[in-house]
Amino acid sequence: MQDLTNAFVELIRRTSTDLPGDMELALRDAREYEAPGSAAQGALDTMLVNQEMSRRLSRPICQDTGTPIFEVHYPVGWSTRALAAQIKQAVVIATEKAYLRPNAVDSISGANSGDNTGTEFPTIHFHEWDEDVVQVDLMLKGGGCENVGAQYSLPNAPLKAGRDLEGVRKVVLDAVQRAQGQGCAPGVLGVAIGGDRGASYAFSKQQLFRPLGDRNDDPELAALEETIKEQANELGIGPMGFGGKTTVLDVQIDSLHRLPASFFVSVSYMCWANRRRSMIVRGEEVTYQ
Amino acid sequence: MIHKLTVPISDEAISALHVGDQVELSGVIFTARDAAHKYMVEEFIKTGGNPPQSEESLYELLKEKLDGGVIYHCGPVVAKDDGQWRFVAAGPTTSIREEVYQDLVIEHFNLKAVIGKGGMGPRTLAACGTFKAVYLHAVGGAGTLIAERVQEVEDVHKLAEFGVPEAFWQIRVEGFPAVVTMDSHGQSIHAEVAAKSEAKFRELVGV
């Protein structure tokens, strides 16, 4: 099995220092949409200038380089233990190179491990698949936006939200309203319907790997994605909460089976610094997307 | 028009600022977030300005530099070249976590501005009015751009104890861009946007 440590370091560098193309485009579109000279437009301009500088200087777009979340798809025969060790090593190197900020803190003592490794840190999920390539998706999930994520158990009486898609709409809008600009709006919402509490949150984060504009195959869920996106933007929270037309850039929803007794809706909020990239290993060749 | 602010900032300069104003800040400021705020309140303020001996020198320094000074809610990415620290990415972090500490720190040190993101609550807004201070909102996530405005890392305090993101970084900035979102006249863009969006939310959800 080949050593992919350096390839992982490069994946981390690209993810931390350069926004994916769909995000940059969405921010540019949003900029045209906001009132000229408004604080909202000013904020989007700052984001775009920052993005260009970061790419050029190869520096983290945002100083909160977040929780690195690796989704590793691998063919039969690869060692997940070896891959995990290489990923951890790459995270240590990337931290030394300042592509990542030391972000792993011992919850009890408060001590920072200094190299972004710790218990369940970074997050690594393995998925064996039938393809003959290894694909690694990486997301850097910042703390500010993670903190405004929310999980609801339906029915929810105060929001008059029942166990149906109308109920889902209401609680997701509630999450956006509560978040205000705190998650560094404009954000992207990943929503999971169903599952247990743990699976539900994890699946909501999976949605954030979907390209912007990607719609669920289920026409009802696709329509709900559109509706929530539109209505969230009617709230007028705007970039950074300065007020404005752009509060979310997209909403992506999918569902899991659930227990008859439970109906969870989980919302993961991703900030404008939506750092996610993929790398594909085909034999000796490594490509990045 | 862009208001230029230089540390130490006068009460008059603060009074001239209103929500929505754009500012560019220059001078020596300190980063401080959760650990640093808790520390200042526990060691300096709750002791009535009599910190334990080990903390005295830092207290004296902060008393001097924060008088008319600025705290920045930021946990930077830093690098060290030839023994000299450099800011690599330095956008703001969420400010509301310091709500329970901020008014005490503003009062105790005669702080004139707090920079962060997301805005703060009623306690801080009240302190901005009483002690003449403002809340400046930087663009969250604009880590590289703001780091470019950091001319020099003069010193770092409590690095070993708190770690890189939480330490007190003493930095000299030039033309640090931000928007006034809470002023010394009782206005807050955050409260305004929250109220408007709440009304719309109620209409959309039917509650």
Ligand code: SF4
């Ligand atoms: S929410 Fe995102 S952009 Fe904002 S500080 Fe955190 S990681 Fe950076």
